[in-house]
Amino acid sequence: MKLKIIKFGGSSIADAKRIRNITELVKIRSKKSNLAIVVSAIGGVTNILNSIAEKSIKGISFEKDFYELISKHVEIINNLFPKNKKKVQGDFDSYVVLLKSQIDNVEAMVSNRSEYFDTILCFGEIFSSSIISRYFSNCGIPSEQLDSRDVILTNDNFGQAFVHYQKTFNQIRNYLKTKNKIQIITGFIGANSDGKTTTLGRNGSDYTASIFGAALNASAIEIWTDVDGILSANPKIVKAAEPIPHMTYEEAMELAHAGASVIFPPSMVPALYKNIPIYIKNTFNPNYSGSKINNHRSLDNNSVIGISSLSNISLVLLQGAGLVSVKGTIGRIFSSLAGENINIILISMAFSEHSVCFAIKPKYDDLSIRALRAEFKNEIARQQIDKIKLEKNLSLVAVVGEGMRQNPGISGRVFSTLGLHKISIIAIAQGSSERNISFIVKKRDANDTLNILHREFFQKKEQKTHIYLVGIGDIGLELLQIIRKL
Numbered sequence: 001m002k003l004k005i006i007k008f009g010g011s012s013i014a015d016a017k018r019i020r021n022i023t024e025l026v027k028i029r030s031k032k033s034n035l036a037i038v039v040s041a042i043g044g045v046t047n048i049l050n051s052i053a054e055k056s057i058k059g060i061s062f063e064k065d066f067y068e069l070i071s072k073h074v075e076i077i078n079n080l081f082p083k084n085k086k087k088v089q090g091d092f093d094s095y096v097v098l099l100k101s102q103i104d105n106v107e108a109m110v111s112n113r114s115e116y117f118d119t120i121l122c123f124g125e126i127f128s129s130s131i132i133s134r135y136f137s138n139c140g141i142p143s144e145q146l147d148s149r150d151v152i153l154t155n156d157n158f159g160q161a162f163v164h165y166q167k168t169f170n171q172i173r174n175y176l177k178t179k180n181k182i183q184i185i186t187g188f189i190g191a192n193s194d195g196k197t198t199t200l201g202r203n204g205s206d207y208t209a210s211i212f213g214a215a216l217n218a219s220a221i222e223i224w225t226d227v228d229g230i231l232s233a234n235p236k237i238v239k240a241a242e243p244i245p246h247m248t249y250e251e252a253m254e255l256a257h258a259g260a261s262v263i264f265p266p267s268m269v270p271a272l273y274k275n276i277p278i279y280i281k282n283t284f285n286p287n288y289s290g291s292k293i294n295n296h297r298s299l300d301n302n303s304v305i306g307i308s309s310l311s312n313i314s315l316v317l318l319q320g321a322g323l324v325s326v327k328g329t330i331g332r333i334f335s336s337l338a339g340e341n342i343n344i345i346l347i348s349m350a351f352s353e354h355s356v357c358f359a360i361k362p363k364y365d366d367l368s369i370r371a372l373r374a375e376f377k378n379e380i381a382r383q384q385i386d387k388i389k390l391e392k393n394l395s396l397v398a399v400v401g402e403g404m405r406q407n408p409g410i411s412g413r414v415f416s417t418l419g420l421h422k423i424s425i426i427a428i429a430q431g432s433s434e435r436n437i438s439f440i441v442k443k444r445d446a447n448d449t450l451n452i453l454h455r456e457f458f459q460k461k462e463q464k465t466h467i468y469l470v471g472i473g474d475i476g477l478e479l480l481q482i483i484r485k486l
């Protein structure tokens with residue numbers, strides 16, 4: 001039988017009822033394939049743990065959070081194990097003791113904030129995998145917990161660690177050689193070479209699923225969540241947004257980077273490397289086909305598959321004669337920002353080289369201006385750079401689709417449609433992959449922009465067309481017959 005990796009996100013296991021629901025789902029699937037199951041923390045738990053970590057570092061009371069954490073799990077345990085809760089409660093209690101000892105260690109860790117956070121956040125997945133593996137076993141699905149810290153090796157970048165693939169793949173294969181039960185794997189966590197706990201970034205459980213998929217040459221990776229797939233736009237803004245049935249890994253990555261939050265972008269990498277299809281499925285609507293992601297799709301007429309957006313960004317503009325034909329300026333701009341850990345979302349420079357602008361998250365506004373003023377203080381004094389300006393309250397919109405390269409009219413259509421609606425474009429960047437046209441508009445225009453473009457590229461088929469036939473002869477009659485059948 002082929003192996004499938006199934007990952008359940010926090011919302012799919014948020015309470016006892018939902019855990020029962022996924023148990024049925026797993027039962028059915030385990031008849032058709034071998035399974036390995038990756039779980040997130042129970043819905044909301046990572047945020048509670050984060051709050052506990054935050055408060056304990058500041059020396060503020062976190063009792064309420066702690067109470068919420070415990071009662072959430074105990075309620076689930078009581079509900080799922082009405083009679084035989086001894087073992088599962090015992091496991092839970094000993095993990096809670098461990099968690100407490102980590103929190104007690106806070107003083108020694110204050111200078112290693114991210115490292116400390118990881119030692120706390122990891123418990124969400126440890127709790128959930130322990131409860132779910134016991135419950136599955138009770139329901140006749142022999143399973144056991146796999147603590148991914150035993151197999152996923154990462155670097156020391158606590159909070160957003162990078163995985164050493166080859167060693168991890170070997171460790172996963174070796175570990176599973178002797179296992180017969182279904183593994184219930186902790187998503188989101190790993191360990192560095194000293195055995196210290198690391199996390200892969202918030203929402204990183206998808207990544208864990210993809211890593212296991214690649215290591216085990218799985219036939220598919222299923223990401224179970226609470227929506228019908230990756231949508232063509234944010235449904236909170238575009239009511240008509242619909243699930244995208246099929247997209248490539250690159251398209252999924254482009255969409256995820258520009259705001260569609262259904263899948264964690266790095267998760268594409270291991271799956272892509274082994275060309276394992278990823279399916280996004282809805283636990284609340286399991287029969288719906290969802291979204292499929294793999295390395296190729298037929299392009300038909302669907303070159304644009306989605307429109308995503310980041311609703312609040314700022315734009316930094318650097319301008320001056322001193323930028324023209326001066327080598328190294330761009331390098332200096334970006335290294336000074338990198339030095340402050342500022343992430344750049346979009347870059348645009350005109351051929352004249354007279355100005356360059358780039359987009360950042362607003363939390364970096366002051367820091368980036370300060371960094372640039374410091375870096376270019378000589379050029380500013382000599383008036384070679386006359387402007388370092390920040391523009392706030394902007395939104396980034398990205399039109400994404402694989403076929404744009406072959407379809408020269410797309411960017412024309414994007415900008416002329418927006419022009420017709422009097423929406424002005426503040427900056428544009430189109431990656432050379434031509435899989436993504438990104439541009440910036442005023443924040444107040446963002447919702448209109450998304451709706452207008454969505455209508456242009458997705459709802460054409462709903463438009464009415466009036467056809468008038470004058471003097472119906474044989475041909476006209478035939479045409480009417482054809483239209484009637486449509």
Ligand code: ASP
Pocket residue numbers: 009010040041046047124187188201202203204205206
């Ligand atoms: N539990 C982690 C988080 O909430 C990882 C995940 O859900 O994928 O970020």
Ligand code: MG
Pocket residue numbers: 009010040203
């Ligand atoms: Mg999650």
